[in-house]
């Protein structure tokens with residue numbers, strides 16, 4: 001399987017406290033990898049290293065064998081998209097938001113990307129700051145996707161949205177992963193891991209505590225597999 005992110009003895013230390021403590025893992029470069037662990041274990045820090053919002057104090061982060069620190073930041077940000085916990089629409093319309101990410105995007109490109117997040121072209125003229133949390137998060141996902149990243153980083157994107165949006169976002173991302181997008185999805189929701197992930201990367205107190213395949217409930221039809229207990 002193609003190589004994705006490699007973490008080699010990564011340390012992130014702030015004010016003498018280690019958010020990551022010699023974290024090492026080899027993440028395959030396809031499908032959905034859930035990054036799962038308790039609050040404060042270092043999940044967000046790990047994700048932020050992947051698009052260089054954060055740099056390691058020690059150790060190395062590689063993407064497909066190339067050190068992230070050595071990649072052109074513009075190329076990196078185009079290749080690796082990120083969606084945050086809280087939706088962050090820019091002032092303006094939905095199309096303004098999409099064009100902020102991809103200047104010169106055509107109506108057709110914008111309609112296609114909205115379709116992927118279960119919104120239609122009729123949303124293009126809507127005020128992006130007057131949407132519900134779930135709608136705004138889907139616009140933010142579309143805004144990231146319009147740049148056609150190869151990797152998508154999701155930092156608890158569904159923790160602040162309604163149940164309908166959770167379902168739509170989960171469906172959109174799993175379909176995109178099936179079409180070839182590599183996804184790292186931070187969550188502390190074990191049920192969500194079973195719904196969306198191909199594998200789970202466990203993190204505990206800044207250290208990798210395992211990388212294991214997940215049997216998806218939707219695929220197996222089974223409940224209570226139990227690989228992902230708290």
Ligand SMILES: Nc1ncnc2c1ncn2[C@@H]1O[C@H](COP(=O)(O)OP(=O)(O)OP(=O)(O)O)[C@@H](O)[C@H]1O
Pocket residue numbers: 014018019037038039040041042043044045046188
């Ligand atoms: N900007 C910062 N300055 C100092 N310490 C920080 C900063 N951001 C996070 N930390 C600390 O680093 C550790 C890891 O935080 P991180 O946000 O990566 O964990 P997390 O697993 O994503 O947590 P949560 O599930 O609560 O979001 C925690 O102890 C946290 O308090």
